[in-house]
Amino acid sequence: MTFAQTARDWLSGFADEMAARLREAVGIESPSDDPASLHRFADWLLEEGRAVPGADAALLPDPAGPAVRIALPGEGRPVLVLAHFDTVWPLGTLARRPVRLEDGRLFGPGAYDMKAGLVQALYALRALAELRADGRGDAPRPPVTLLATSDEEVGSHRSRRLIEEEARRSRAVLVAEPAVGPEGRLKIWRKGVGGFLVRVRGRAAHAGGDHELGRNAIEELARHVIALQALTDYARGTTVNVGVVRGGTRSNVVPDFAEAEVDFRVASPEEGERLVSRVRGLAPTAEGFTLEVTGGLNRPPLEERMTRPLFALAVEVGAELGLALAGEGSGGGSDGNFTAALGVPTLDGLGAVGDGAHADHEHVALAAMPERAALLAGLVVRIGERLA
Numbered sequence: 134m135t136f137a138q139t140a141r142d143w144l145s146g147f148a149d150e151m152a153a154r155l156r157e158a159v160g161i162e163s164p165s166d167d168p169a170s171l172h173r174f175a176d177w178l179l180e181e182g183r184a185v186p187g188a189d190a191a192l193l194p195d196p197a198g199p200a201v202r203i204a205l206p207g208e209g210r211p212v213l214v215l216a217h218f219d220t221v222w223p224l225g226t227l228a229r230r231p232v233r234l235e236d237g238r239l240f241g242p243g244a245y246d247m248k249a250g251l252v253q254a255l256y257a258l259r260a261l262a263e264l265r266a267d268g269r270g271d272a273p274r275p276p277v278t279l280l281a282t283s284d285e286e287v288g289s290h291r292s293r294r295l296i297e298e299e300a301r302r303s304r305a306v307l308v309a310e311p312a313v314g315p316e317g318r319l320k321i322w323r324k325g326v327g328g329f330l331v332r333v334r335g336r337a338a339h340a341g342g343d344h345e346l347g348r349n350a351i352e353e354l355a356r357h358v359i360a361l362q363a364l365t366d367y368a369r370g371t372t373v374n375v376g377v378v379r380g381g382t383r384s385n386v387v388p389d390f391a392e393a394e395v396d397f398r399v400a401s402p403e404e405g406e407r408l409v410s411r412v413r414g415l416a417p418t419a420e421g422f423t424l425e426v427t428g429g430l431n432r433p434p435l436e437e438r439m440t441r442p443l444f445a446l447a448v449e450v451g452a453e454l455g456l457a458l459a460g461e462g463s464g465g466g467s468d469g470n471f472t473a474a475l476g477v478p479t480l481d482g483l484g485a486v487g488d489g490a491h492a493d494h495e496h497v498a499l500a501a502m503p504e505r506a507a508l509l510a511g512l513v514v515r516i517g518e519r520l521a
């Protein structure tokens with residue numbers, strides 16, 4: 134038996150316990166912008182981390198939202214497992230949409246993205262700790278660090294440095310974000326993600342008496358909106374979306390101010406640079422206007438060349454568990470984008486099987502939890518054998 138198989142057999146005895154932990158985790162609401170809730174969740178996670186034999190669990194405090202680091206000792210350079218416990222759901226969502234079970238699926242806000250992945254990672258750590266401790270594991274393994282942050286859904290601005298610091302010391306990064314589809318496909322590339330705020334200033338005037346003296350900022354912004362949208366290039370995998378526009382005060386005033394919030398996605402770092410320089414180079418199209426562009430690339434692309442070696446190992450370990458693992462790409466970013474950009478091999482989508490991230494039908498396939506935890510644990514051991 135391989136370690137993954139041993140772990141699966143052992144973890145299958147914890148299926149009910151894992152489901153109960155997930156229920157608890159979903160029961161502690163944790164929106165990205167509510168520090169008190171995030172701290173409550175971090176306390177829960179810290180307790181769970183302390184229950185892992187031999188692990189060192191620490192709270193990394195931050196008034197705006199803490200992180201939790203759970204480290205299991207081992208040999209050589211560590212494997213970093215990344216998770217986040219913030220969700221996109223505001224407080225009160227749980228009252229409106231309580232946890233429910235249906236056909237072996239657990240529905241609840243934040244269950245799939247990504248509290249189930251976090252619970253699976255905790256149990257993977259337990260398997261790595263216990264099976265080694267009682268001699269049933271058959272391989273030495275690297276140290277494992279589980280880093281769980283609380284601002285992923287809002288761009289990881291606070292935690293980015295922490296994530297990068299841990300990644301630089303690690304031989305590989307495994308991201309416990311949700312897998313894709315009922316077969317639980319892994320994420321082998323992700324687009325880079327960025328945004329801009331484009332602000333136009335013109336000149337206010339009475340819309341009746343002095344129309345010709347005004348400089349209509351909305352009109353000027355509209356021209357730039359058209360230009361921005363036109364930067365979309367599906368063939369290159371580039372999308373630009375003007376998602377929010379604001380401007381003006383009332384209909385009888387020529388508006389002196391308008392602004393647009395823009396999201397963009399790119400498949401390669403080069404395309405990111407090209408797009409950023411194009412947008413930063415936008416200039417007023419007529420006299421009397423000023424234009425200010427802020428923002429840029431937030432998450433660099435997670436390129437397939439960075440995931441390939443780990444994906445091959447995951448397919449191997451998956452086969453030992455009877456799983457035919459496939460990979461696919463995603464237009465959304467994750468913290469794996471940061472770590473891959475540092476040159477650290479990274480694989481994403483190693484979390485929950487289910488569906489409905491950021492949607493009302495969000496749910497997790499409970500039966501897959503022990504198996505996916507075993508996949509993660511087995512992958513750690515395999516990385517220890519193959520990847521120095």
Ligand SMILES: [Zn+2]
Pocket residue numbers: 217246247285310311
């Ligand atoms: Zn997520």
